[in-house]
Amino acid sequence: MSVNERDFVQSIDRAFAVLRAFDARRPNPTLAELAEATELSRPAVRRILLTLRELGYVTDDTGHWSLTPRILTLGEHYSAANALVQAAMPHLVRIAERTAESASLGVLDNGWVIYAARVPVRRIMSINVAVGTRIPAYATSMGRALLAWAPEAVVAEVLDAAPLDRLTARTITDPAALRAELAGVRERGYALTFGELEDGLISLAAPVRDATGAVVGVLASSTSAGRSTPARLRAEVAPILLTHADRLSTELGYRPADS
Known part of the structure; x- marks a missing residue:
């Protein structure tokens, strides 16, 4: 409004x-x-x-x-009052336990993904990752999982409003190629990026829906090329992440139309 x-x-x-x-x-x-x-x-x-x-x-x-x-108390108030964060925490803990890697909850904010909750296991990125950290949506698995089911107006605002920075040699910056990638995310049900935000970083994210069916957040697991591979994440981590994303969506009131 x-x-x-x-x-x-x-x-x-x-x-x-x-x-x-x-x-x-x-x-x-x-x-x-x-x-x-x-x-x-x-x-x-x-x-x-x-x-x-x-x-x-x-x-x-x-x-x-x-x-x-004291500025941190603003984020604490958000976490305490936000049902998504409260409901996601047990799932993030379980994901981290089962994968031995960091697990995060991300939400979309004007072309950026904000870490709304996080269970760290070990340091996997050189940038400082904490609750409240913002990362560009177009170059991350969390962002793509959020954009894949977002209205076209939101996607256009992110992909077409300004030239997209090439953060690494692998970063996709062409809007048409990114739209094709978003279509693939919708087909697979999750997003995976490798070395696009930071060299060697592998991340996978799955959407979380509310009672209306809208994607309101994503659960993500991240690792490095020194410890795993994209193929291994697809085979071993994707099923775990999708299971917990589905369970969290159910807790938020989501009921698939064919259920």
């Missing part, structure tokens, strides 16, 4: 823009760097930072700003 101009609170929009500007490239930005990243004026950014500091969400040291641990 869109909000009309009268009801839209611009100050909240700007505050979140400043918070989102803290990322791996700018963990301790200056006021000037935040102003540039958000395209807001320095006085506006300064007022926002001072307010956030008073609330305990940011701190400053010799001209550089950083987030405080």
